[in-house]
Amino acid sequence: MIVAERKPMEEILAMTADFQRILVLGCGGCTTVCFSGGAREVETLSTLIRMDRKQRGKPVGTVEALTELQCEPHSVTPVLEKLKGQYDVVLSMACGAGVQTVAKLFPDQRVFPALNTNFTGMAEEHGVWKELCLACGDCILDRTGGICPVTRCAKGLLNGACGGASEGKCEVSKDLPCAWQEIYHALKRLNLLSYLKERPKVKAWPIHPSRVVREDLRQVAATEVD
Amino acid sequence: MNNFEPLIAVFSCHYCSYAAADLAGTSRIQYPPNIRVIKVPCTGRVSVNHILRALECGADGVYVAGCLEGTCHFMSGNYKAKHRVQYVKDLLSEINVEPERVQVYFMSAAEGSKFANIAREMTETIKELGPSPLKQTQSE
Numbered sequence: 001m002i003v004a005e006r007k008p009m010e011e012i013l014a015m016t017a018d019f020q021r022i023l024v025l026g027c028g029g030c031t032t033v034c035f036s037g038g039a040r041e042v043e044t045l046s047t048l049i050r051m052d053r054k055q056r057g058k059p060v061g062t063v064e065a066l067t068e069l070q071c072e073p074h075s076v077t078p079v080l081e082k083l084k085g086q087y088d089v090v091l092s093m094a095c096g097a098g099v100q101t102v103a104k105l106f107p108d109q110r111v112f113p114a115l116n117t118n119f120t121g122m123a124e125e126h127g128v129w130k131e132l133c134l135a136c137g138d139c140i141l142d143r144t145g146g147i148c149p150v151t152r153c154a155k156g157l158l159n160g161a162c163g164g165a166s167e168g169k170c171e172v173s174k175d176l177p178c179a180w181q182e183i184y185h186a187l188k189r190l191n192l193l194s195y196l197k198e199r200p201k202v203k204a205w206p207i208h209p210s211r212v213v214r215e216d217l218r219q220v221a222a223t224e225v226d
Numbered sequence: 227m228n229n230f231e232p233l234i235a236v237f238s239c240h241y242c243s244y245a246a247a248d249l250a251g252t253s254r255i256q257y258p259p260n261i262r263v264i265k266v267p268c269t270g271r272v273s274v275n276h277i278l279r280a281l282e283c284g285a286d287g288v289y290v291a292g293c294l295e296g297t298c299h300f301m302s303g304n305y306k307a308k309h310r311v312q313y314v315k316d317l318l319s320e321i322n323v324e325p326e327r328v329q330v331y332f333m334s335a336a337e338g339s340k341f342a343n344i345a346r347e348m349t350e351t352i353k354e355l356g357p358s359p360l361k362q363t364q365s366e
Contacts, residue, residue: 008320009317009320009321010320013321040273040274040275043275044274044275044278044317047275047278047279047282048317048320048321050282050284050330051281051321051323051360052321052322054282055322055323055359055360055362056361121281132237
């Protein structure tokens with residue numbers, strides 16, 4: 001999942017200071033799961049904005065809504081169309097992809113991000129998230145025992161440990177395990193240590209912004225069929 | 227602000243502080259009439275939004291009164307409440323509302339006098355802080 005955190009209130013309040021009607025738009029996907037942009041967080045942020053503006057003597061109206069997935073045009077358009085005319089600005093509580101989807105679909109509408117998108121990762125425990133994937137576009141997890149050195153090695157090395165680790169911890173931080181030591185133990189456990197003797201493949205780093213096309217899924221105009 | 231009488235919302239646990247409030251009543255212990263008790267099945271039910279909405283809707287202070295630590299009927303509801311109250315305090319600091327307006331207290335069902343003392347203590351705290359900044363709207 002994509003993990004994001006709410007921006008400091010000061011920043012959000014400054015962004016929205018000139019608007020009288022704010023649509024706080026949550027996302028039912030990743031940011032709901034990581035407790036940064038779901039229905040509950042939308043309510044919290046709306047209340048905080050109203051409370052702040054009330055204190056300043058500049059009351060504001062808020063509209064609260066949730067899209068199923070804000071990075072998916074089909075789930076954004078109906079929600080925003082339905083609320084048309086009820087807001088001056090959209091304050092999105094989705095990841096950067098969600099904010100840009102709204103901006104692309106409604107080019108004349110001001111859209112602001114309420115969150116900082118941090119990384120793709122997993123919940124280590126309730127309330128703790130860890131970065132696991134850099135979306136590099138050329139996955140090598142099959143050769144590394146399911147541990148990604150691109151993301152979890154501070155140097156992103158592909159050909160083994162750098163030698164800087166001490167007692168299993170990275171030289172960058174004592175709290176950070178050495179990814180290559182973990183890979184070694186994983187491969188040993190799986191009886192696949194021979195993988196480490198192979199020369200790593202040259203990695204096909206993508207050119208950004210990247211794009212994925214599935215011709216079989218694309219909408220084809222009726223006239224183009226046969 | 228000498229005449230200021232604060233309005234304080236209390237989220238009170240059914241198993242302990244609500245019973246303590248009952249005991250305070252049957253024992254004829256006096257406490258300030260500023261508090262409004264909202265019974266909840268467990269303080270773990272009280273969410274961040276409940277506390278914020280109480281403040282937004284006109285409460286000058288809010289406190290959550292749960293079971294003594296280690297005695298929650300639902301195992302960990304009071305610990306959850308404790309962490310959420312701390313989270314709300316941090317949120318309030320971000321919008322320049324005094325975090326002292328929100329507190330959490332723990333008591334048993336047998337502590338009627340403690341319930342009354344806390345009501346007095348909280349009323350005093352809020353009286354010192356003055357009315358909620360949401361009521362003193364200043365136009366710039």
